[in-house]
Amino acid sequence: MKILATGSALPKKVVSNDDLAKMMDTSDEWIRTRTGIRTRHIATDETTTGIAVEAAKKAFQASKVSIDELDLIICATVSSDYIYPTLACEVQAALGAKRATAFDIGAGCSGFLFALATADAYFRTGRYKNALIMGAETLSKMMDWSDRSTCVLFGDGAGAAVVSAEGDQLLSMVQGSDGAGGMALKCKNRSVSNLFHQVAAEHYSYTEMNGPEVYKFAVRTVPNAVGEALEKADVKVDEVKLFLLHQANMRIIESVAKRLGQPLEKFPTNLQECGNISAASVPVLLDSVYKEGKICKGDKIVLAGFGAGLTWGACVIEW
Ligand code: UT7
Secondary structure, X not given: OEEXXXXXXXXXXXXXXXXXXXXXXXXXXXXXHHHOOOEEEOOOOOOHHHHHHHHHHHHHHHHOOOHHHOOEEEEEOOOOOOOOOOHHHHHXXXXXXXXXXXXXXXXXXXXXXXXXXXXXXXXXXXXXXXEEEXXXXXXXXXXXXXXXXXXXOEOEEEEEEEEEOOOOOEEEEEEEEOHHHHHHEEOOOOOOOEOOEOOOOOOOOOXXXXXXXXXXXXXXXXXXXXXXXXXXXXXXXXXXXXXXXXXXXXXXXXXXXXXXXXXXXXXXOOHHHHOEOHHHHHHHHHHHHHHOOOOOOOOEEEEEEEEOOXXXXXXXXXX
16 A cells, blocks of 8 residues: 555634633633644534545645546545435545545544555455545534533544555554443434334434543553554654654643653644544644655654544554
């Protein structure tokens, strides 16, 4: 597998911590010191499909792969515009990628890692050559805006990568799930209600998170997953140029850096500007780091995601 190009898109409206403090009982000080977040992009007239297509087009233009050569579209999302059709099918239609097989993956904030692993597995069948993998979210619509403990944390955005079967950049991949811990971060779908079993009219559900539980899970699981991925790849931690982690909380990133014995400078971040954009956080970060020229041929980088499910994934890539 080889990453040919990346792209990203963020809604135009930027909401600062101070903006939120005018609307609810919170403060810039609380949000910054607990999480590192300063602003987030919030969709107004944008949709998940709209930003996903924008990110995909940017990645495509840079990849030089033609739409007719695209075999696979995998979108990681928990906030598609429709329950069905999938976001991946919507993106396929917008791109006119008629040959592609398209489907979504729901693995919360680990979604982009799961999409990458799935594309790699498809490539290994020998029947797929080019894939578009994405993480795209409009989490702002999944928030209870009267719950300050969650709504200040999340944002909206999309990141994409065009990947090809021709190459061997992916040195290792580690994935895991712990469904038993899943209720720590949840958003309920509709209840069963039909002619034969009726429930009282219910309201939409929103994101609920046991923050301290998810925090403990992250600081415990991510260093182990990264360690395992490095071992599988036979790469020493000091050889890694950059660690691109899911952007949930600066304190989690600092803790992982400490556990791995690595300087914080090796951990680029975008949570200050974007907040937590779930499946989109790793590909949006990858896109900006790559475009800033911080990744060169031969560099070893680690990508890692963790979140709802509970799920986690980590991989080592040699660019
Ligand atoms: O992307 C998926 C993965 N998600 C994560 O990794 C998130 C992991 N969890 C976290 O990052 C942290 O647990 C949070 C940032 C969510 C919360 O930080 P915390 O240090 O664990 O705070 P807490 O939940 O223990 O709350 C501490 C206090 C509470 O007040 P009391 O009970 O101590 O008086 C909250 O009511 O902070 C209060 N609080 C707030 N205050 C001002 C909660 N939210 C806010 C807020 N503004 N927005």
